[in-house]
Amino acid sequence: MSTGLWLCIRLPLLARESLAANADEAMQRLAGWSYQWSSQVNFRLTGPPLLWLEFGASHSLFGGHTALLAKLEAGLTQLGYSHVCALAPSLHGAALLTYTDQERCVFTRAQLRTRLESLPLTLLDLPEAVRDALHSAGLRRIGQVLALPAAAIARRFGPETNLYLRQLLGEASDPRPAWTLPATYQTRCEFGCELRDTTALLFPLQRLLLEFQGYLRGRDCAVLRFTLKLEHYRHPSSNLSIGLSAPAREAARFLQLARERLHDIVLPAPVSGLGLEALEFTSPSIVQGDFFGSNAQQLQQLQLLLDRLRARLGPDQVQGLQPWADYRPERAWRAAPPAQAITGPRTDGDDYTPQRPCFLATDLQRIAPPTDLLSGPERIESGWWDRADAARDYYVARAEDGARLWVFRDLADGAWYLQGLWT
Numbered sequence: 457m458s459t460g461l462w463l464c465i466r467l468p469l470l471a472r473e474s475l476a477a478n479a480d481e482a483m484q485r486l487a488g489w490s491y492q493w494s495s496q497v498n499f500r501l502t503g504p505p506l507l508w509l510e511f512g513a514s515h516s517l518f519g520g521h522t523a524l525l526a527k528l529e530a531g532l533t534q535l536g537y538s539h540v541c542a543l544a545p546s547l548h549g550a551a552l553l554t555y556t557d558q559e560r561c562v563f564t565r566a567q568l569r570t571r572l573e574s575l576p577l578t579l580l581d582l583p584e585a586v587r588d589a590l591h592s593a594g595l596r597r598i599g600q601v602l603a604l605p606a607a608a609i610a611r612r613f614g615p616e617t618n619l620y621l622r623q624l625l626g627e628a629s630d631p632r633p634a635w636t637l638p639a640t641y642q643t644r645c646e647f648g649c650e651l652r653d654t655t656a657l658l659f660p661l662q663r664l665l666l667e668f669q670g671y672l673r674g675r676d677c678a679v680l681r682f683t684l685k686l687e688h689y690r691h692p693s694s695n696l697s698i699g700l701s702a703p704a705r706e707a708a709r710f711l712q713l714a715r716e717r718l719h720d721i722v723l724p725a726p727v728s729g730l731g732l733e734a735l736e737f738t739s740p741s742i743v744q745g746d747f748f749g750s751n752a753q754q755l756q757q758l759q760l761l762l763d764r765l766r767a768r769l770g771p772d773q774v775q776g777l778q779p780w781a782d783y784r785p786e787r788a789w790r791a792a793p794p795a796q797a798i799t800g801p802r803t804d805g806d807d808y809t810p811q812r813p814c815f816l817a818t819d820l821q822r823i824a825p826p827t828d829l830l831s832g833p834e835r836i837e838s839g840w841w842d843r844a845d846a847a848r849d850y851y852v853a854r855a856e857d858g859a860r861l862w863v864f865r866d867l868a869d870g871a872w873y874l875q876g877l878w879t
Contacts, residue, residue, distance in 0.1 A: 461512035461563065463494075463525070464550035465532070466540045470505040473537050475645035475660055479505060485643055487635050489535070489667045491674030493518070493528055497635045498547070506554075508547050521561070535666055544568050546626035552579050552598075565626045572624070573599025582620060586613050641671055641682075641734040650689070650726035654718040657686070657730060662711055664732045669707040678703035678740035684714060687729035694724060701762045703741045713763050784838050784846050785816055785875055813862050813876035821874040826853035826863055836864075850875070 467486075474482035479501055486507060487497050496510035509528075511521065518524040525541060532539045542553035542560035549568045552575060553560045562568045575598045577590055589612075595601055601609075602621065610618040622628035645660055661684070672678060680703055686694040696717050698710065766774045778792035832851030839846045848864040855861055862876040 460496075460510050461521075461543065461545055462547050462550045463509045463511045463528070464542050464544070464547065464554055465490075465507040465509070465528075466542075466551070466554040467505045467507065467537055468540075469538045475663055477646065483507065485667050486535075486537070488637055488641075488674065489531070489670030490528070491637055492670045493524065498632050499635065506551055508550065511543060521563075525561075531666075531670070535663055544626070546624060547630050547632075548581060548620070548624040549626060551581070552624070555579055569602065569625055573597065573602065577601060580620075580624075582617060586617060589613070637671065637675055641668060642731070643667065643733075644685070644687075644729055644731035646687075646729040647727070650728055652723065652726045654721060654723065654727075657718060657727060658711070658715060660730055661714060661732075662707070664730065665707040665710045665714075668710070668732060668734070669705055672705035672737075672740075675737065676740065677737040678705040679734050679737055681736065682710070682732060682734040684717075685731035685733065686723070686727045687731065688723075688725035689728050691725040693731075694721075696721070699763075699766060701766075703738045705740055709760065709763075712760075784836065784844075785812070786820070813860075813878045815878075816876040817874055823863065823872050823874050825865075825872050826851070826855075826861070828854040830854055830860070833865075 467483075470482050470486075471479040474485070476482035476485060483499050483501060483505060487499055490507060490509055491497055494509040494511065494514050496513075497508070499505070499507045511524065514524060518527060521543065525543070529539070529541060540554045540560075542550045542556070544550035544553055544562050545565055545568055549562075549572065552572060553562070556571070556575065559571055562571050577587060577596055577598060577600075580587060580598060580601070590601060602625070606618050606621075609621070619628060623630045643664060645664065647660070651657060668682070679700070681697060681699045684696040684698065686696070688694070696714075698713050698717060700709075700713070704710070762774060762776075776792050778790050779788065830852040833849035834851075835847075835849050837845075837847045845868075847867040849867065850862065850864040853861045853863050860878040861874060862878075863872055863874055865872050
């Protein structure tokens with residue numbers, strides 16, 4: 457990692473406040489969440505846990521340093537982490553500024569040096585023997601160490617000490633391997649007690665979903681499905697698959713669907729742990745509003761309604777319609793998952809009338825010959841290959857009450873039938 461503008465987050469109670477099994481797992485999950493704010497993430501677990509994010513390339517995207525820092529701190533608070541943040545043009549410098557009470561954000565090397573000079577010598581990330589030697593020489597502040605000649609420091613304490621001080625001031629690069637996001641997402645937490653009520657799962661689930669949202673934003677992707685795993689002692693896990701009709705990555709939407717699924721579930725045993733898994737990802741579906749229209753927002757609301765119905769009733773209980781390659785109207789459609797059947801609202805205007813009626817009779821109804829034919833005939837002959845031949849002349853007719861009907865005359869027996877109507 458090269459020099460730049462770095463945000464350091466000190467997490468004094470990381471292991472205690474996380475839902476992870478240990479500090480390393482907690483930091484890995486938090487790094488995945490923070491990837492949504494920066495593409496360069498690094499952390500350290502020796503000593504107080506520290507998480508670094510490169511801020512220089514991200515601030516303009518989020519409205520400036522102040523706005524980005526406020527969003528990030530609000531997210532950390534929402535996740536339930538105690539934290540102290542500092543901003544500086546070096547990783548070590550930002551880490552040291554987290555121990556100050558004020559002026560934790562500096563943007564130039566000159567400002568950083570001035571701010572560090574008054575800090576105690578004990579904050580330097582140097583071997584204890586080196587700090588003791590500096591203290592024995594009468595030095596108490598970092599500024600006193602920085603004032604020493606570089607050659608004298610290298611001769612007395614080795615070149616690595618001199619390099620550290622240059623990295624501290626942002627004068628030398630600090631190469632470290634950047635942390636990268638995993639290709640799939642798997643996380644879990646264990647409870648200190650057994651939970652017998654699914655409502656009690658919502659609080660830890662919300663935190664897991666917020667971390668998941670950060671991961672998806674960091675990868676700039678979305679999901680159509682993820683799995684919740686309810687773990688039990690001496691019993692196989694209960695897996696709940698949460699499906700969506702359109703790609704999504706919002707934790708609030710995930711939580712709403714999970715709440716619907718958990719509402720009526722009967723637990724085979726008390727829950728001792730909770731896991732979340734997502735193995736397949738897709739491009740996000742971004743809805744952008746405009747000044748006049750709300751079609752995209754209406755479609756998003758419809759998708760959310762369908763997702764909630766499927767979560768509450770079951771994925772097989774809510775179906776959409778999909779066109780099928782068959783000329784016979786009663787066979788020209790198939791039931792399909794809503795994700796494959798949903799289309800956006802039409803923009804043809806309120807007077808749009810489809811060429812085919814939206815309502816088709818499930819059983820063909822024989823009727824008297826219509827007297828008011830508006831259009832036709834339209835001949836449809838098909839079905840010879842499956843022994844369900846159809847030879848018909850279709851018309852648009854007007855009923856006595858003014859309704860528009862779609863009728864046909866069967867060429868085999870000459871009878872008239874109602875196929876559908878426009879509502």
